[in-house]
Amino acid sequence: RNHILPTMEVWPEGYGWKKWFDEAETKFKARPDDLYIASFPKSGHHWSFEFVNMLYQGNAHSVNKSKLNNFFELRTIKEIEDMPSPRILLTHLPYDLMPRDIFEKNCKIIYIMRNPKDVCVSQFHHVSGIAEYKYDGDWDHFFKVFLKGEVDYGPWFKHVKDWWKLRQEYDHMMYVHYEELKKCLPAQIKRIAEFINKTHDEQMYLNIANACTFEAMKKNAQFKELPGIFKTKEGSFFRKGQVGDWKNTFTVAQNEEFDKAFKREMEDCDIQFTFD
Numbered sequence: 001r002n003h004i005l006p007t008m009e010v011w012p013e014g015y016g017w018k019k020w021f022d023e024a025e026t027k028f029k030a031r032p033d034d035l036y037i038a039s040f041p042k043s044g045h046h047w048s049f050e051f052v053n054m055l056y057q058g059n060a061h062s063v064n065k066s067k068l069n070n071f072f073e074l075r076t077i078k079e080i081e082d083m084p085s086p087r088i089l090l091t092h093l094p095y096d097l098m099p100r101d102i103f104e105k106n107c108k109i110i111y112i113m114r115n116p117k118d119v120c121v122s123q124f125h126h127v128s129g130i131a132e133y134k135y136d137g138d139w140d141h142f143f144k145v146f147l148k149g150e151v152d153y154g155p156w157f158k159h160v161k162d163w164w165k166l167r168q169e170y171d172h173m174m175y176v177h178y179e180e181l182k183k184c185l186p187a188q189i190k191r192i193a194e195f196i197n198k199t200h201d202e203q204m205y206l207n208i209a210n211a212c213t214f215e216a217m218k219k220n221a222q223f224k225e226l227p228g229i230f231k232t233k234e235g236s237f238f239r240k241g242q243v244g245d246w247k248n249t250f251t252v253a254q255n256e257e258f259d260k261a262f263k264r265e266m267e268d269c270d271i272q273f274t275f276d
């Protein structure tokens with residue numbers, strides 16, 4: 001099993017990862033006005049895609065399309081080529097698997113990060129809830145494989161550190177913390193608008209933030225994409241949307257083990273995370 005890439009082989013059908021990466025390196029042409037939203041899974045991708053689209057549209061109307069349409073590594077290279085500019089492309093790829101042309105064209109990239117304890121719990125519910133994964137491990141099992149990095153796009157530590165390091169040599173990066181989005185969404189939306197040159201008046205940032213609360217987005221039926229992918233009808237990409245929910249799942253011993261691993265893995269990295 002390849003732990004870097006999704007274990008769900010749903011898309012692109014019959015295409016295969018090898019072909020995707022070959023074509024991504026040899027045929028894919030990035031465009032200078034592309035925007036890439038990168039993140040480790042379960043860090044706020046749906047959320048960011050929603051308000052970034054609103055900034056592009058210049059209104060607070062929910063985006064009438066599935067996130068999957070814009071999912072970089074889940075579309076064929078031809079499909080990406082056929083997308084009109086400006087393209088917003090979502091990716092969970094680790095930095096070293098990104099096609100180099102993106103950096104040569106100086107494309108802007110927003111990297112969304114979330115504290116790894118909440119990511120771990122969120123990813124556990126994600127793989128347990130989606131039938132395609134055929135995952136029936138319990139929490140204790142998932143906790144161990146997450147720390148070993150044997151989860152989709154794992155390990156989390158390398159993903160975050162490699163993307164973070166890039167800021168030293170690439171000027172077109174912006175970093176956003178999930179916890180900051182939770183704390184003050186309008187200010188973060190404004191910051192992002194300035195980075196992507198899609199500024200609006202203050203009222204618009206407030207309107208967009210109001211349209212992008214967890215409750216508003218959960219209610220929005222169009223996010224019930226891929227009908228039937230969840231094992232139960234309660235399954236949803238919008239589960240709790242909280243900071244610190246990990247405390248309801250981690251045992252004291254697991255928390256200690258996680259803290260030790262975090263300290264060891266992140267000692268050469270100065271990003272600060274908010275865990276509650």
Ligand code: A3P
Binds near residue numbers: 040214245
């Ligand atoms: P939880 O499982 O902790 O609830 P992604 O979109 O990258 O897959 O991330 C999914 C996580 O983001 C889920 O976390 C989901 O509930 C949360 N999320 C989605 N929309 C949100 C919003 N508007 N506000 C806060 N959290 C949101």
